[in-house]
Amino acid sequence: GKFFGLAGLRLGFALADAPTVERLETQFGPWAVAGPALEYGIRALADLGWQDAMRASLVDASARLDALFGRFGVRVAGGTTLFRYLSLPDAGGLFSALGESGILLRHFSGRPHVLRAGLPGSEVEWRRLESALADWASRREDRSKG
Incomplete structure (x- = not known):
């Protein structure tokens, strides 16, 4: 979030195998993410050029x-x-x-x-x-x- 300048955005995700996902779901329960937050996240993660420029900056x-x-x-x-x-x-x-x-x-x-x-x-x-x-x-x- 901070890297993308979206620190206040409620957005989280995990990439994991099925057993880990099950443990996370058990521990955290359902975590609803608003549609606009998903859209911002998708666009931010897809903009690799911006990410490279930001890392250098x-x-x-x-x-x-x-x-x-x-x-x-x-x-x-x-x-x-x-x-x-x-x-x-x-x-x-x-x-x-x-x-x-x-x-x-x-x-x-x-x-x-x-x-x-x-x-x-x-x-x-x-x-x-x-x-x-x-x-x-x-x-x-x-x-x-x-």
Whole structure:
């Protein structure tokens, strides 16, 4: 769903042998899927050219995001082309600073030094993230001097 930009669409499927299908049906029961959702899913899965272009675009965007975080001393610890995992001692501070700028990251309560960042969706959002990171880095530098 997220890859296709259809994260809110209720659509799921499984390709499996008959015994696995029977187990899934027993476990989950019938799962009705609306006709429009099926149509979107069929079209999305059939558009192989779009999928190839999106994969290349995501590789470029995730590398750009890695470089942007790196410029401000934020270590990218991994992730996928859709999400990047950040690891830093002041993850809570970065989470708060970006949140104040309307940029939401995922902060993991069980791993307080880790954040997950998605890709900005437009050039305006890239610039807003860069500006918020610069502000955060500047404040962090001011605190370390004082």
